[in-house]
Amino acid sequence: MTSPAVPRQPLLDDAVILLHAPTQAWSGRDGDIGDAAIDGVYHGDVRHLRSVRVSVAGSGIETISRSIIDAGTAEFGSVLRGLDDDAADPKVRLIRRREVSAGVVSESLRLHSHRDVPLRFAVTVELAPEFAPMQDVKAGLATAMPWRAEAVAASGTAPGRVEVISADGHRSFQLEAAGAAATIAEAIVLRWEVELEPHSVTDIGWSATLDDDTLVVGAASNAELAVPSADDPRLARWIRQATQDLAALRLVRPADPEDAFYAAGAPWFFTLFGRDSIWAARLALAADPGIAASTLRVLARLQGTKSDPATAEQPGKIPHELRSAPLSLPNEGVHLPPLYYGTVDATPLWVCLLADARDAGMPEAEVRELVPALRAALTWITDFGSGTGSGFLDYVDETGHGLANQGWKDSGDSIQWRDGRLAEGPIALCEVQAYAYEAAVRGAQLLDDLGEDGGAKLREWATALRTRFREAFWVTTPEGRYPAIALDAHGAAVDSLTSNIGHLIGTGILDADEERACAELLLGASMSSGFGIRTLSTGAAGFWPLSYHGGSVWAHDTAVTVHGMLRSGLVTEARLIAGQLVDAAEGFAYRMPELHSGDGRDIVPFPTPYPASCRPQAWSAAAAIVCAEAYAAS
The missing domain is CATH 1.50.10.10 (Glycosyltransferase)
Structure with missing residues (x-):
């Protein structure tokens, strides 16, 4: 008979962390958020997003590089070999750039093709809201809090967005993703239909603006420290x-x-x-x-x-x-x-x-x-x-x-x-x-x-x-x-x-x-x-x-x-x-x-x-x- 698992504090040593207090994002080394217990997008003492996963129709995403550019910026480089031809060299790449600033987390997804033919495929980003208190995450007891979401249609030059609010009304975030169709169910799925011409580059992306009206701390103005x-x-x-x-x-x-x-x-x-x-x-x-x-x-x-x-x-x-x-x-x-x-x-x-x-x-x-x-x-x-x-x-x-x-x-x-x-x-x-x-x-x-x-x-x-x-x-x-x-x-x-x-x-x-x-x-x-x-x-x-x-x-x-x-x-x-x-x-x-x-x-x-x-x-x-x-x- 197997005894029930004891809740444990998450391990942190192998994760990628980007931050600009009071906001932080923890992910795996491949850039996806959600596999490890610590993973998530946090603002203040609440994990607003439990997972952020990217998928490409017709291909797996194989990560080959990770570059930490500064405290709040990283790039994850991948190849999409399911979209390749029969040659040995990979010819389709995805560069996923994540940026964290105070109250904002954004990702740009840059798709490169070196193929001689056009490619048509879908890219999805699935985001799972959670709003779990940080103390529950630390105790290994985090569970998703109730939330509601509403898609707001684009108007004029403004992109469409999705507004997500915790059940208590104190925490929220707004998702913006130009050119994406949004589906709201147990998670929020953003979907782009990508047309990648031969030897070309296409950019898509999303951003989340996070808010918590209970915070007793906030971001400081930018400062340049002297570098000894x-x-x-x-x-x-x-x-x-x-x-x-x-x-x-x-x-x-x-x-x-x-x-x-x-x-x-x-x-x-x-x-x-x-x-x-x-x-x-x-x-x-x-x-x-x-x-x-x-x-x-x-x-x-x-x-x-x-x-x-x-x-x-x-x-x-x-x-x-x-x-x-x-x-x-x-x-x-x-x-x-x-x-x-x-x-x-x-x-x-x-x-x-x-x-x-x-x-x-x-x-x-x-x-x-x-x-x-x-x-x-x-x-x-x-x-x-x-x-x-x-x-x-x-x-x-x-x-x-x-x-x-x-x-x-x-x-x-x-x-x-x-x-x-x-x-x-x-x-x-x-x-x-x-x-x-x-x-x-x-x-x-x-x-x-x-x-x-x-x-x-x-x-x-x-x-x-x-x-x-x-x-x-x-x-x-x-x-x-x-x-x-x-x-x-x-x-x-x-x-x-x-x-x-x-x-x-x-x-x-x-x-x-x-x-x-x-x-x-x-x-x-x-x-x-x-x-x-x-x-x-x-x-x-x-x-x-x-x-x-x-x-x-x-x-x-x-x-x-x-x-x-x-x-x-x-x-x-x-x-x-x-x-x-x-x-x-x-x-x-x-x-x-x-x-x-x-x-x-x-x-x-x-x-x-x-x-x-x-x-x-x-x-x-x-x-x-x-x-x-x-x-x-x-």
Whole structure:
């Protein structure tokens, strides 16, 4: 007896993704949309179209090429051998060009004939509306929502179109296809009768304009990012791809159309994420300095003003994520409100980004406008961040259906002992103490420079935190002496060796000798995969190279370490690690995924994909900018 299939999150690594936030299209390598669980045309957090399939009467479509032109454009080349003569060479070709812009997906189908006789055949495009929520797609539970469609006849020079509307009336799209006859049934079928003369080319095509009146984010105006130069041609290719992807991931809130931020990534995270958007802006500062200031403003407008356990809001706290509707992930037992504050690190990171932006030239008037938000964030760090009163910033989910872990490693099994046991919360993460220390010191300097009071008190608090950290976090295991990943509910140091210690470098919470010791461990065989730093040491019982946070490699995580090393003068170490990321980028055709396997290069010649990894991911793309800085450092 066969047991029923368990719903699974879709795999992503072999798909073709085109995007311009908040719109994206996922397809197979042949260009057709619909065969894989992730396939579809998405706008915001809804999959508007489940499938888009092309067929040619009298011939199969055999794909022979795929060209990714930019973040939103690709061409798929095919031959139509059913329309050929008896010669060996194919003489009839189809070039399918897909373009994704904000709110629009279009395809042009160019038919080439090298035959000596005219050809008459039909081309059809079948499109299946769905309107399934993104969260259902992620859970493997997507089903088509009810929809209705109406064909509108052509008038004058305007082509005919088909208007498709979801049953709730909030989502819709309009199809236009010049010269096509449209049939509406369980799907929408567009049909062209093609007359292809000898040695000629004929173009047909369609476009879909998508709308969702519930969206809380929208497309940002186009921006040209600075492209750092690089002597290494592989790094140069990665930077070009990364800056294209970062430009395509820019979003705004409709109420603040001038203030852009980076969406976290595709496909699941096309929205504002406090931690992700901050780190992406911080790592990409050299290429896109303006987005740091606008990200700060967007998050300041959503900064907490009250205490609400249901949303994890507290006064001064920077939010975790913003969506247009509650997020429910039944496979994970997670149910989040549309505006959710369950993050322990976004608030100190907001202060650090403000300091970085000011150092990079953010006008003083703009900095002064954010002083109230700065004071509120600093007060949250010193007065609200320690829920247990331990003096360390910590977290615990009070609802039972929020995020169990609220640092960047937010999966349920990410905080574990060397023997594999899971740590019991509340949890105080090592890197969060480092962010808080840096925020207090640099926040104090900001206040001093602006003629504001409060700096001395912040420095006293930071000094005391640094002392407490040294007393509580350092552990000695068979792998060496290093800071523990966290303190658990009992104040015990959770003794796994993890990539988290890389986030401490450059913050000031460690002295120079301690930073060098951490760098040496991170470059050691148990942590360095050869394609980046593993999230968990191979010496830990829970290590698994395909574990989301327990042995995999995250590009941004490794880049944060590079970023800190450069600030601390550990240039040689920074270059070594940056070189590993460049090697990884080459293995992923220079579009770095969210994460990849922690398999070592002594085992595999190329990085192994983590098959459910998102891409592009803003902070993974931004890692290229930091690597360019490492390569250029002297």
